[in-house]
Amino acid sequence: MNRTGEGLQSPTVRVSGAGRTEHGERVLSTARAAADSVTVLRTGPTGISEYDPLVLATDAGRTVFFPAPETPKVRDLVAAMEDGELPTDGGAAVVEHDVETTTLPVPTDGPFAVGERRVLGPCGWVGPLDPTAYQFHSLDRDAGAIADAGLVGRGRGDATADEPVADAWRRAREADGDPVVVVNANDADDRQRADQTLLAGSPMSVLDGVAAVAEYLDTTDAVIHLAETDTELRERLRQAIAAAADELPVVPVLVAGPDEYRAGEPTAALEAVEGADRIEPRLQPPSPAEYGLYGRPTVIHTPRTFAHIHLALSDPEETNRSGSGSATRLLTVTGDVTAPATIELGSDAHLSAVRNAVELEGSFKMACVGGVFGGVTRTLDIAPTVAGLTAAGLGTEGVVELLNDERCAVATAGDRARFASEANSGRCVPGREGTVQLTELLRAVYRGSFDRGKIRELGRVMTQSSNCLIGAHAPRPVLTAMDEFESSFEAHADGRCPSGTCTDKL
Incomplete structure (x- = not known):
């Protein structure tokens, strides 16, 4: 049986973002119908929605990118690969890479070349439902080392947003009661797509991060909070959890909450998970780490934060980057663009780089950085760090909304x-x-x-x-x-x- 990640047999056709449109599903079914010896793998989204469905044709350490191809093109390229050829005509890029790579090979130009792909690396490349494509680290290393390194929470739905996770983890560990871990993935603001991209494209990395924190807290209880309208994502996550159940010490429970913006706030999310009639944030103190879900000590992070934890567990150098403040940040670029994109920028980059990931409709006038309640700015020459964004009066929620000259x-x-x-x-x-x-x-x-x-x-x-x-x-x-x-x-x-x-x- 062909594996869907590391060591995947060649030749291989990957179809990313198939579930987003009917055309994507047709592309996937066409590729599967045309394939005999060629492996056809359905992967999750890459973050670059303009290219969906993206077809990646790979053989012997060489991958050709075919953004949004028509079904006859897909049929022809699979046929060519069945005949031992790797077609390049019509491809947007051709990338040479290690045959054993477990992350998406990056072209030298185009939207994929913007920033880095460390947390986003598996998205669009590995099978999201295949635990053998990942190395689980939750039992191999102490998550306390990640906390000590200064990793910060990411996103509005994180109870430690822009703050080191260490204090919350330790308080939850030391508080009376049995701790619980909550993944807050309910965000009704469609400007922000990073968490959904990770859950659909690399759910195993999020699950491994959850397990690592649970191990640190000495608990086996975890909850993933999604919007009740995310039915397809919830089903895919259910499949991912079932597939990874034998690999992980913690099997999270999926809970659907109201599709309301207010339900994305961390303590309001706890109210939603508990089934409260009125969704509102709780008065603090006490913090969720002291009195959270059903009164239990609770660590609540976004999928982005858990994916960063997994990455730090995977690579000790990532722990060093977190400690030096040089960890990457996921940003969804949206607004007056032909299609939104989720990219990953390092601390030494500038927000201006995001304009290379999308096609702006009209001339640039301003940006709103940080979600619906972000800050308005004329310039993007700003570092994508908490310090840089805060100093500029902007938000840190992971959204850069590009607005054209027709906006007031x-x-x-x-x-x-x-x-x-x-x-x-x-x-x-x-x-x-x-x-x-x-x-x-x-x-x-x-x-x-x-x-x-x-x-x-x-x-x-x-x-x-x-x-x-x-x-x-x-x-x-x-x-x-x-x-x-x-x-x-x-x-x-x-x-x-x-x-x-x-x-x-x-």
């Missing part, structure tokens, strides 16, 4: 303020009332009143006193848009939209 900065800020007023849980006054006041102050701009001081003071109070992340972060798009485009706010107060897009509001 005032409307962009107003839309996000309005969303905050609708999506917040109502648990705290700054989140419940502050978001409404912020929205009204922006509406007043269209009525001729631009009160800079009042907007900034409200933003300061909300940021410092909100219990929920929505209330704390909602002012950021507004304040950064004012910093970058104050003249546009003034023009709107005078009854004019410089972008010409707000005529129906003036």
